[in-house]
Amino acid sequence: MAQFRTCPDTGLYFHKSAESLIKANAVAAAVALLVAGVLGLLVVLTRWQAVHLLPADQFYMALTAHGIDALIFWIIFFEMAVLYVASSVLLRSRLATPFWGWVQFVLMLVGAIMTNWAIFQGNSSVMMTSYAPMQAAPHFYLGLILFAVGALIGCFVFFGTLVVAKQEKTYDGSIPLVTFGAVTAAIIAVFTIASGAIILVPTFFWSIGYISHIDAEMYRIVWWGMGHSSQQINVAAHVAIWYLIAGLVFGARPMSEKVSRSAYLLYILFLQLACAHHILVDPGVSAEWKVFNTSYAMYLAVLASMIHGLTVPGSIEVAQRAKGFNNGLFEWLRKAPWDNPVFSSMFISLVTFGFLGGITGVVMGTEQINLIIHNTIYVPAHFHATVVTGTTMAFMGVTFFLIPVLFRRQMILPGLAKLQPYIFGGGMTILILFMLGAGTLGVSRRHWDMDFTGAALGFDYPGMAYTLMGIGAFGGVIGVVGGAAFLLITVGSLLFGKKLEPSAGLLQSFGVPLAASCYTDERPAILPRAAAAEGHHGSSFEAPGTFVLALVLLVTFVVYYFINWKYLASVWQLS
Amino acid sequence: MKETSDKPEKDQEEKIPAMQTLIDNPFLLLFIGVAMPTVFYLIWGIMEIVTIPVAP
Numbered sequence: 001m002a003q004f005r006t007c008p009d010t011g012l013y014f015h016k017s018a019e020s021l022i023k024a025n026a027v028a029a030a031v032a033l034l035v036a037g038v039l040g041l042l043v044v045l046t047r048w049q050a051v052h053l054l055p056a057d058q059f060y061m062a063l064t065a066h067g068i069d070a071l072i073f074w075i076i077f078f079e080m081a082v083l084y085v086a087s088s089v090l091l092r093s094r095l096a097t098p099f100w101g102w103v104q105f106v107l108m109l110v111g112a113i114m115t116n117w118a119i120f121q122g123n124s125s126v127m128m129t130s131y132a133p134m135q136a137a138p139h140f141y142l143g144l145i146l147f148a149v150g151a152l153i154g155c156f157v158f159f160g161t162l163v164v165a166k167q168e169k170t171y172d173g174s175i176p177l178v179t180f181g182a183v184t185a186a187i188i189a190v191f192t193i194a195s196g197a198i199i200l201v202p203t204f205f206w207s208i209g210y211i212s213h214i215d216a217e218m219y220r221i222v223w224w225g226m227g228h229s230s231q232q233i234n235v236a237a238h239v240a241i242w243y244l245i246a247g248l249v250f251g252a253r254p255m256s257e258k259v260s261r262s263a264y265l266l267y268i269l270f271l272q273l274a275c276a277h278h279i280l281v282d283p284g285v286s287a288e289w290k291v292f293n294t295s296y297a298m299y300l301a302v303l304a305s306m307i308h309g310l311t312v313p314g315s316i317e318v319a320q321r322a323k324g325f326n327n328g329l330f331e332w333l334r335k336a337p338w339d340n341p342v343f344s345s346m347f348i349s350l351v352t353f354g355f356l357g358g359i360t361g362v363v364m365g366t367e368q369i370n371l372i373i374h375n376t377i378y379v380p381a382h383f384h385a386t387v388v389t390g391t392t393m394a395f396m397g398v399t400f401f402l403i404p405v406l407f408r409r410q411m412i413l414p415g416l417a418k419l420q421p422y423i424f425g426g427g428m429t430i431l432i433l434f435m436l437g438a439g440t441l442g443v444s445r446r447h448w449d450m451d452f453t454g455a456a457l458g459f460d461y462p463g464m465a466y467t468l469m470g471i472g473a474f475g476g477v478i479g480v481v482g483g484a485a486f487l488l489i490t491v492g493s494l495l496f497g498k499k500l501e502p503s504a505g506l507l508q509s510f511g512v513p514l515a516a517s518c519y520t521d522e523r524p525a526i527l528p529r530a531a532a533a534e535g536h537h538g539s540s541f542e543a544p545g546t547f548v549l550a551l552v553l554l555v556t557f558v559v560y561y562f563i564n565w566k567y568l569a570s571v572w573q574l575s
Numbered sequence: 576m577k578e579t580s581d582k583p584e585k586d587q588e589e590k591i592p593a594m595q596t597l598i599d600n601p602f603l604l605l606f607i608g609v610a611m612p613t614v615f616y617l618i619w620g621i622m623e624i625v626t627i628p629v630a631p
């Protein structure tokens with residue numbers, strides 16, 4: 001008999017087994033973020049040429065581990081928690097096969113430890129992308145494979161839960177939009193993991209000597225089938241969290257279920273094709289393949305992101321206006337709860353993802369202007385806007401929400417929590433903006449020494465490049481402080497926060513269920529169908545403020561796009 | 576628990592539009608979502624690599 005707990009504050013239902021799995025995955029994610037953050041500090045202090053902290057070999061080791069712990073382990077552990085929330089909690093359903101859920105967790109944990117162990121042994125500093133013919137230790141690949149198998153199992157537990165919910169009729173009508181977003185994420189995850197298996201399994205055999213040769217170009221194409229798609233899992237997941245938080249904080253309802261779902265459908269169809277933007281300057285593949293996959297297909301996916309970027313704040317605006325914040329274009333936004341870290345994290349995520357991540361992403365996805373910044377520090381700057389201020393901040397926001405609701409602990413240091421999104425988001429924005437600038441001046445990514453000391457073929461960067469890297473790194477240090485504040489608050493709350501439920505002890509914070517009396521055998525009430533939003537047909541005029549914001553984004557994009565083409569022309573001395 | 580749609584009863588019984596049957600079927604979506612990139616990105620890309628002539 002499935003047992004459920006009802007959250008007394010929010011009315012959410014937690015299936016006992018799902019609850020434990022969500023907690024375990026979220027805690028593992030936080031540990032990965034801690035490791036990644038410490039390494040990020042070491043990396044950024046090395047790229048700050050005036051500090052130049054680590055020696056070369058340790059720099060590349062730290063950079064490899066930073067990329068993998070942050071982008072793979074932190075994000076995907078958290079996404080497993082998101083999948084279980086979106087299926088079991090939001091659909092009020094029992095989780096399908098909790099046993100396989102634990103297999104997911106254990107495999108991913110073992111895999112993560114194994115790969116870290118390989119990296120810190122020192123012979124696997126191959127960067128996150130581990131391009132062949134660079135070779136890492138066998139357990140580097142094996143760890144990643146185990147991790148991926150675990151994640152795939154998690155996806156099928158998710159799909160299984162959808163089936164269970166449908167069969168047991170736990171909801172009426174269609175699944176909620178947030179769950180639909182998670183479906184999108186899980187679909188992309190299946191392709192991601194399949195690509196990963198196709199390339200990492202042979203690479204593993206190559207590392208133990210069973211296969212003699214891995215073609216470098218083949219590796220790049222298939223690897224990016226995983227490497228890029230996994231970023232699209234993040235996008236689908238964090239957009240779902242935007243919708244979730246808009247609903248939780250404002251009671252906002254999607255402006256149009258149809259439009260939002262169609263936008264997700266565009267993700268399912270086209271988002272993954274943009275993998276090809278990583279191959280834009282590779283020889284061996286045709287221009288047709290590059291142009292089809294990056295331009296036409298990618299623009300449809302970008303369109304979908306713009307729809308979400310419009311409907312999420314639009315739904316907030318509509319909800320706020322309904323509450324009477326109707327003055328002018330922006331009263332609804334000014335009077336938003338800016339000191340609630342759940343909201344502020346989410347809103348910073350939305351704005352930076354669109355303005356910094358989105359615009360630079362489209363620029364980099366354009367073959368010609370990509371050439372200006374290819375393989376420069378511009379690239380990490382871009383994806384810190386997407387995966388750090390975008391995805392990571394959305395995940396942080398929802399974590400603040402989950403501490404009382406899921407873990408039944410009161411959040412400690414509420415004053416610091418109010419500031420945390422601004423410290424983290426502000427610091428990372430500085431890092432992003434200045435490294436974008438440095439990249440435009442040609443500063444390489446993954447490069448230990450800007451001075452080229454003793455190199456046969458040196459290069460003198462302009463003094464400005466050093467200044468930009470220095471300021472960017474300073475922002476990175478602030479970002480690390482903000483990240484540390486996040487971990488201090490969350491982990492501190494799990495350990496020392498006031499218990500909102502007497503049985504929420506230490507072990508309960510790590511996945512052990514609460515006291516038996518918290519759960520009942522009673523089935524949760526059926527989730528009612530989302531009421532049709534009469535009169536809200538997604539017209540921009542119900543949300544004029546959002547419409548203006550969208551125009552600002554468009555103008556910023558056009559100006560920035562123009563500047564890049566202009567710059568390209570001047571590089572080739574065509575004007 | 577009758578918080579269902581505001582629409583009158585008979586509207587709800589109307590034929591479900593094709594688009595909605597697609598969106599309500601996660602496994603069909605899964606198929607499409609895996610097939611698209613497999614065909615256009617992986618297979619097409621790999622075909623181009625394997626048809627590069629080997630240097631003499």
Ligand code: HEM
Pocket residue numbers: 036037040041043044047063064066067068070071074075127128129377380384387388392431444445446447476477479480483
């Ligand atoms: C907490 C503050 C962080 C700082 C200061 C930071 C700093 C940096 C810097 C400076 C680089 C580029 C180094 C180079 O190419 O030479 C880098 C690379 C990278 N970072 Fe971060 N980062 C932070 C957080 C994160 C987070 C949260 C994620 C993922 C969610 C992330 C993912 C990555 C990845 C994937 C790379 C590329 C690694 C590679 O080139 O193989 N970072 N980071």
Ligand SMILES: [Cu+2]
Pocket residue numbers: 227228231274275277278
């Ligand atoms: Cu990409």
